[in-house]
Amino acid sequence: MSTLVRTTYPVPIEDLIPAARQLAADLGVVPSRNRIMKEFRIGAEKARVVLNALNEPTPAPAEPHLRSVPNPVEIEHSDSPDEMPPAPKGAEASPQVAAPVDLGTATQTTPIGDSPAVVPTTGRPVRSWPVLLLALPAFVAVWSGWVGLGTLTGFGVVHPLPGIADGFTINSAITLPIGVETYAAFALRVWLSGKVPAAARRFAKWSALSALVLGALGQVAYHLLEAAGVVRAPWQITTVVACLPVAVLGMGAALAHLIHARPNQNAEK
Incomplete structure (x- = not known):
């Protein structure tokens, strides 16, 4: 993907906006301000102006107005202007094109006289701090479940630095909750962000759902084994874990590569 901008410095805004639109078309989404700054080597203020221009809705072109033209023969044989054939009803009326409305904000219609007026309204943003309250009990349950399942499948205390720090030990079972659940949250964030290429968003979607299902199955397996008094998990569960x-x-690694990959790197050669 090559971006066509003038080589003069500084590059005018009117040259950057078409190039930024071409970049957005190649990516499939509107690029971020940092991406615009990196791609065109411009400052933050100029990148913000370009990004605002990309986010502005493009008004729909007005439909061409067709007028009825009388037959030249009838005009030639008419004796006076009063005998001219009348224009079709509504021919002089011009179509009214409604102004584009930003769908990102809620609107309410307030009657003013005989015509309604659209008044944009903004509400309070949704707070995300309740997610922390939801995450605390889930963290305790998920952490203990994965560590317990790892103990049943052979994970345990190891010496990661033999000969260097013999007294340093770590329980390798903690790698399960850190790896699986952290990746599930990361992939879920990438999927719902809408700011990544289509291939990365598609991969993040299916891998996030797979990681969440796998985490749920791991919790079920641990509680079933614990309730049955099993001290060593079957080899099938041990293999998967x-x-x-x-x-x-x-x-x-694959998701990180897809996030930063250019569109032409995903195309088949």
């Missing part, structure tokens, strides 16, 4: 750190690493 042992592969989780490697799978999470691969999905995370």
